[in-house]
Structure formats: C-alpha cells, structure tokens
Amino acid sequence: METASPSAGRPRTFDTGRVIEVAVESYWTDGVEGVSLNEICRRAGVSKPGVYREFRGEDGLMDAALAHYAESVLAPNFANIAGDSSLADVLATLIEFMVDVDRSGPVGCLLANMRQMPDRLGPATRRRVTDLREQSRSSYATWVERAKETGEVPSTISTDVAVALIDFQLTNLLVQIALGEDPDLLQAQAKLSFAGLTGFGAD
Amino acid sequence: METASPSAGRPRTFDTGRVIEVAVESYWTDGVEGVSLNEICRRAGVSKPGVYREFRGEDGLMDAALAHYAESVLAPNFANIAGDSSLADVLATLIEFMVDVDRSGPVGCLLANMRQMPDRLGPATRRRVTDLREQSRSSYATWVERAKETGEVPSTISTDVAVALIDFQLTNLLVQIALGEDPDLLQAQAKLSFAGLTGFGAD
DNA sequence: CTTATTAAATACCGGGTAGTATTATATGGA
DNA sequence: TCCATATAATACTACCCGGTATTTAATAAG
Secondary structure: OOOOOOOOOOOOOOOHHHHHHHHHHHHHHHOOOOOOHHHHHHHHOOOHHHHHHHHOOHHHHHHHHHHHHHHHHHHHHHHHHOOOOOHHHHHHHHHHHHOOOOOOOOOOOHHHHHHHOHHHOOHHHHHHHHHHHHHHHHHHHHHHHHHHHOOOOOOOOOHHHHHHHHHHHHHHHHHHHHOOOOHHHHHHHHHHHOHHHHOOOOO | OOOOOOOOOOOOOOOHHHHHHHHHHHHHHHOOOOOOHHHHHHHHOOOHHHHHHHHOOHHHHHHHHHHHHHHHHHHHHHHHHOOOOOHHHHHHHHHHHHOOOOOOOOOOOHHHHHHOOHHHOOHHHHHHHHHHHHHHHHHHHHHHHHHHHOOOOOOOOOHHHHHHHHHHHHHHHHHHHHOOOOHHHHHHHHHHHOHHHHOOOOO
C-alpha cells in the first residue's frame, strides 16, 4: 500500500522512521538529559520545524522514541524470557544480559534512564513511562506468582514486595551499568540481592 | 580570633557560610540538575560575581556544598551508626532512617544524587564525590569484615561483593526515595535485598 | 504559464545558562 | 579632603535551549 494521496504539493522527504531511530539511539546512548532536540535534528540531518510538524515537539519525539524502543527492544527481550524456566534462571539470565557491556547497541536502558529523569519528560512521555513500568511490574507479578506455586519463592513474601524488589534491582542495575560501574561487581551484587527471593546468589 | 586585617577597603558583607547552607539545601532538595547557579544566588540574596570570587565558580560552590554536607550530615550519621550492633541491625537502622520521609530536612542524599549526575559536576566536585564514596566503601568493608568474624556473614561471600551490595542498595534506595517512590515498598524490598548477606529480610 | 497546495529550511523569539568586564560603594590612611 | 584599597552589585558576553513566524522550493491541477 503506497502513501495515500500523491495529489499535490511538494513531495515529502522527511524520513520519520529514520528520525525516530536517531532519537532512540541518541537518548539511549547519551541519556535524555544529555542530548537536546537541536542536537537530534543535527544528527538526523533534519530541520527543527520538520520534527515539530511530525511529532508536535520534543515531548512527542521522546514519546515516539520510547514507543519504538519498547516494541523493538523491550518486547522481544521479554518475549525471549517468558519461557518456563525457574524464576532464578530468568533473573540470572536477565542480569547477565544487562551487565554485558560488549554486546551490540548502547548499554543501559532508555526506559530506566527516563524513570530517573521525570523532570526532563513531557506529559506524553511521562504517561508512557508509567504505562511501560506498569507492564513490567505485571510481568514480574506473574513470574512471582508462578514461582510461588512451584515453591521456589516462599509464600510468606508478599508479591508486591517481590515485584518491588525485582523492579528496583533491575532498573537500578541498568542505571549503574550505564554510568560505567564495574560490570562484574554489579553482576555479583545483583545476584546476591535476589538471594532472599530465590536463594540463588549465595553460592 | 577575629578576621585578620580590618585594614582598608569596603567591609565585607558576603556571608560565605550562609551561601553554602543555601547551596546545600538547594542542591539537596532540587538535585544538582534541578537548580542553577543563578537560582542559588537569587535564593541566597547574593550576587554572582561574589560567589565567583569566593568559590571560583559553580564547581567550587558545589564542592564546598558537598564538603559541608559530608561533615554536617554524613559524618554524624556514620558516627551514630558505628556502634557494636550486628550488621543486620546497622542496615535495618539505616534503611528505616533513609525511608523516613517525615523527618526534618530534605529526603534523599546529596552525595547519592551527585553520583547519578557525573556530567553535571566539575572536576573538584567529581573528585570529592569519588573520595567520599571511597570512604563509605571503606566503612562498609570494616562492617562486613567484623560481621564475617562473628559469623553473621558467611565467609564465602567476598567482601568486595558485599561492599558493592551495600553501596548499591543504599545509594539507589536514597535515589528512589528522592524520586518519590513508595517508602513502605522501598523499605520492604531493601530489607529483602540484604537477605543473602545477613538473612534478616526473610521474615 | 499560472495558481493552489504541500513541505522544506532559514531565521528568528524569548528565556535560560555560566562566566566576566565594568562600575559603584564603603572603608582606612595620608 | 583626597586617595588607595578592597568589596559590592550592575550589566554585559557568548552560547545554549525549545518553539515558531516566515520564506523558499517542489509538485499537481487549471
């Protein structure tokens, strides 16, 4: 299906997808606090009014970037993990993936970064951050409930607290990795931090 | 001992200590990323060249503020804690103190905030952040070593990892508290995160 | 060829930043 | 009284930001 109406007017050359990709890469690599709308325009080779017309401003661009990040990075990762392994395995896999600074793509996580910078976000982006966080928490909750059924996680631990633990540890792990902290130490302490949940860090 | 020479020149009215107090309060409450040098001058009722002459610029002011914070807030707290209680007690006390949002003074921690914002810091401030962090780690290391001697912490856990765990958990706890996260959930998950170290969160 | 239409970039606006050159003020001493 | 001295605030620079009014360019239709 071609673009609907080749009716009149100057043909568009604005590559929206390309701009979103540049924005994701920029925000992810430099942090939302470390890159300006002007700079993204420069990197994408695009004019500011163009971005404004297409995304209604910085908030819209950030929101679009976060949406793209969620579906192109977060969703596949969550899908790969959704397997039937134990909670300990899931968490260990996640940790090892997150602290792997040699893999392709930027380190850290755009969503985790944005959560630390609420003042830098517009309303739309903030809404999406809240929403994506809620989705993560919901996934964690199902993992925890399942692990409680198998007896891996003691039922004396409230699901809310377990979810808060996972959310806190993984998010801050990603933040610290992005800050350049030592990956090996981060990995070891992260595993240890889950010992009360699954007992897997106390080897 | 009065100020050395009342020799000549316009008498000074610049209250350095007052400016430092305002700076600490401002950076602590609003975050180093959330308040400008101009704004601090406005709040302290002082001119910018005055600050520049006294502190050599923003980096000097931040450095002085952090130094004052370290000796007026961090040091007393560490002194109060240095008691002979178990590591579990020390950590529980610290956590409960940190998540208490109703106590006087701003929530969170200036040092923890600065550690998340290295790009916002000048060289002097960054040096002091590194140094203070090293001091904290050193305290944590002695606590851990002592706890290992009493058998509270299994000697199979490397001191480096234990220190990294404590550093990570406490710092990020302070960051999350400052971000307005739910104190009760934070407290519960923080205690749980230390279960692998001391076993005290698994009640 | 002209006109309407759509999209592009240029150039600007108001406001913020850190830092500084300049000027005004208040003292002690000659 | 007049000057040297030290400190104060005012006013400015140069630069960045997000956002926009204006202008230029490229097409389809009449």
